[in-house]
Amino acid sequence: NVLILDFGSQYTQLIARRVRELNIFCEIFPYNKIPEDLSSFKATILSGSPFSVRAEDAPHPDLSQIRGKMPLLAVCYGAQYLAHFDGGEVAPSNIREYGRANLSFVDDHDPFFEEVALNSQVWMSHSDTIKKLPTNGVRLASTKDVENAAYRIEGEKTYAIQFHPEVYHSTDGKQMLENFLVRIAEVPQNFTxxxxxxxxxxxxxxxxxxxxxxxxxxxxxxxxxxxxxxxxxxxxxxxxxxxxxxxxxxxxxxxxxxxxxxxxxxxxxxxxxxxxxxxxxxxxxxxxxxxxxxxxxxxxxxxxxxxxxxxxxxxxxxxxxxxxxxxxxxxxxxxxxxxxxxxxxxxxxxxxxxxxxxxxxxxxxxxxxxxxxxxxxxxGRHPFPGPGLSIRILGDITKEKVRILQEVDAIFIEGLKSHGLYDQVWQAGAILLPVNSVGVMGDERTYEKVVALRAVESTDGMTADWVHLPYDFLMKISNEIINKVKGVNRVVYDISSKPPATIEWE
Ligand code: XMP
Incomplete structure (x- = not known):
């Protein structure tokens, strides 16, 4: 079991997911709620943070039960935290250190960098930089702009890195996590x-x-x-x-x-x-x-x-x-x-x-x-909201509107499945608009409902992009809906991303 201490970074959940991908169980705790009994934890990882360690109100937890007592990996803010309070120096950096960087020096004798490419790409996201290593700190890696990109503490299994190994852009990030957890900390990989x-x-x-x-x-x-x-x-x-x-x-x-x-x-x-x-x-x-x-x-x-x-x-x-x-x-x-x-x-x-x-x-x-x-x-089913079709029927709800939307939705979803598109889409559905539009069917003028189709790509619903469904598919589905669903004479496709739009229309 691995303890991840969260200092409020947007990437903390990603650290946990990478660790789990190694079949290692881990739990996230906020920095101010460190569990009293640490006996079940074999290693600790400190996350990044939006704070500067130099700020008065920044997280400054007591790590005395962790540091030196079990293997410790400090990421970004964590690395600065160790330096700032233990004889090193952290200062604002002159250059913007954000985005991709490549390692320019690596101590390839250290197990932390085993099987890591010498010029491996890493992801930086910080505005402070470690000017001077903490007491007993040994530099392990640098980039062009960041001299102390990684260090360890002599005599401890304590490692610190300025970059984010959990982010996919850190090409060997997962390997480094594995090196730390498996080679250095010897945590068993038994979480299957x-x-x-x-x-x-x-x-x-x-x-x-x-x-x-x-x-x-x-x-x-x-x-x-x-x-x-x-x-x-x-x-x-x-x-x-x-x-x-x-x-x-x-x-x-x-x-x-x-x-x-x-x-x-x-x-x-x-x-x-x-x-x-x-x-x-x-x-x-x-x-x-x-x-x-x-x-x-x-x-x-x-x-x-x-x-x-x-x-x-x-x-x-x-x-x-x-x-x-x-x-x-x-x-x-x-x-x-x-x-x-x-x-x-x-x-x-x-x-x-x-x-x-x-x-x-x-x-x-x-x-x-x-x-x-x-x-x-x-x-493999798409997510479906608890209030169901009610929030896809804009305005008031009647049995007849539910029936219309169910028919439209079924044609769309079945179509996605039969065209092999369903699994490429994170969520899809139809929306019944409170709008009638003029149409013509045969010799008759119609005045019927408009429906919108929505299909998005996403990982967690927090952000989303509309899916570029093939025009041929949209054409077929649109025809089928208008021909088969009584009460609908127009179909539109939603091309808004979230943000600024949301996935649902209500
Ligand atoms: P939005 O519309 O906020 O939707 O971009 C994000 C995700 O949340 C779902 N959603 C809901 N799920 N009750 C739910 O159970 C709700 O009231 C609700 N509103 C939105 C939506 O389907 C999408 O997956």
């Missing part, structure tokens, strides 16, 4: 999907014992993998609930429910479409829609959870990025739980919480899912 499954199943059995657990399935990857893991651990004591809010994709409720049953899950499908649509009637404002859906979902789920006698646990498909966000240096973002505060907590939210995936990144959830034998098609 199989090992995770084995360990978490035992842990869940130990924790839950003979209790009953309730879990809300959404059709998405996270809740599905969480359910299959729990099912493996506790079998029929897992009660899954899959709610139809009437805003799912066409035929999705029945198809996914059948799929869940086929996987041996103890699942109850609850068709609450009318209840949701009743409560949504006349609501136009996007946040009001989200709140209404959140409220009804909680009511429906609470009713169902009450039917399970003596249930003790609520399982959730929370994954590691959510956990990091909630404990981050900056603190949880203020908006996350707004709707949970309305009118006190429903009973099911007073249950004990179990989150089998809380230590995994999304790609790891998929790999665990594959190990568990879950259908690759299910694991």
């Amino acid at each position: 999907p199989n090992a995770f499954v084995e360990e978490i199943v035992a842990e869940l059995q130990e924790k839950i014992k003979g209790d009953k657990v309730v879990l809300g399935l959404s059709g998405g990857v996270d809740s599905t993998v969480a359910a299959v893991l729990l099912n493996k651990a506790i079998g029929k004591n897992l009660y899954c609930i899959f709610v139809n809010n009437g805003l799912l994709r066409k035929n999705e409720f029945q198809n996914v429910l059948d799929q869940y049953k086929g996987m041996g899950l103890n699942v109850k499908g609850v068709d609450a479409a009318d209840r949701f649509l009743d409560q949504l009637a006349g609501i136009e404002e996007p946040e009001a829609k989200r709140k209404a859906i959140g409220r009804v979902f909680i009511e429906v789920f609470d009713d169902e959870a009450h039917r399970i006698e003596d249930v003790k646990w609520l399982a959730q498909g929370t994954i590691y990025p959510d956990v990091i966000e909630s404990i981050s240096v900056k603190g949880p973002s203020a908006t996350i739980k707004s709707h949970h505060n309305v009118g006190g907590l429903p009973d099911f939210m007073k249950l004990k919480i179990v989150e089998p995936l809380r230590m995994l990144f999304k790609d790891e959830v998929r790999r665990v899912g594959a190990t568990l034998g879950i259908d690759p098609e299910l694991l």
Whole structure:
């Protein structure tokens, strides 16, 4: 297990992902919440930071339980931190040190640089520079502009680097992380999907014992993998609930429910479409829609959870990025739980919480899912928002609008699949605009709805770019939609990136 101390760098999660790619388990902690018991950690990595070590309010944690007691790798801010407080000197740099650089000197006898090219490309991102190494510091590498690009501390397994090995532009970055963690720190590479499954199943059995657990399935990857893991651990004591809010994709409720049953899950499908649509009637404002859906979902789920006698646990498909966000240096973002505060907590939210995936990144959830034998098609599904089609129907929602959008969406998604484009796209869907436009069909003039198609590339939804779908494909899909879906006479394609636009239109 490796400890990553976060000083607020935008790259901290990337460090964790690179370490995990080496099949080494690691956990991120904010610099001001260092765990008291460090006995399970075999090495520590210090992240970068937006701060200057010379600033009064910069992170200055006490590392006395770490430094010299276990192998330590200090990245960027971390490297400056060690220098600044231990006899070295950190000062503003005269030249901008940002972007690609090449190593110009490397101590190739040091195991840290084993199998690293002598002029390897590295990624710099800092405005301070280390003018003088700390006490017992030994220079290991330089670039043209940065003399002290890497150093170690004599007599310790402490290494420090000014550049960012976690960023892909650092060509040998992963090799350096491997050199530090495997060759120098001798951390075992035993974190594999199989090992995770084995360990978490035992842990869940130990924790839950003979209790009953309730879990809300959404059709998405996270809740599905969480359910299959729990099912493996506790079998029929897992009660899954899959709610139809009437805003799912066409035929999705029945198809996914059948799929869940086929996987041996103890699942109850609850068709609450009318209840949701009743409560949504006349609501136009996007946040009001989200709140209404959140409220009804909680009511429906609470009713169902009450039917399970003596249930003790609520399982959730929370994954590691959510956990990091909630404990981050900056603190949880203020908006996350707004709707949970309305009118006190429903009973099911007073249950004990179990989150089998809380230590995994999304790609790891998929790999665990594959190990568990879950259908690759299910694991490769695009993300779909909780409020479903409601936020893709601009303005108020009616049954007829949902029907139109479901038809359009199905043609688009099926088309992506049959043309081999689905897996190149991170998320796709259709939007029903509150606009009628004039068209002509046969001899008749029509005045019908406009739909927009949206397909984006992204890694985490935070930024996104529109996908350059082939014109021929767009032409076919547009024709098919207008010919087959009554009520639509015009199709447009959204060519906005995020930022400044968002993925959803509401
Ligand atoms: P935006 O529109 O903010 O979307 O660029 C980013 C990602 O978040 C999804 N999204 C939601 N997911 N509830 C959800 O569960 C919501 O209210 C919601 N709004 C947006 C969106 O589909 C995209 O993947």
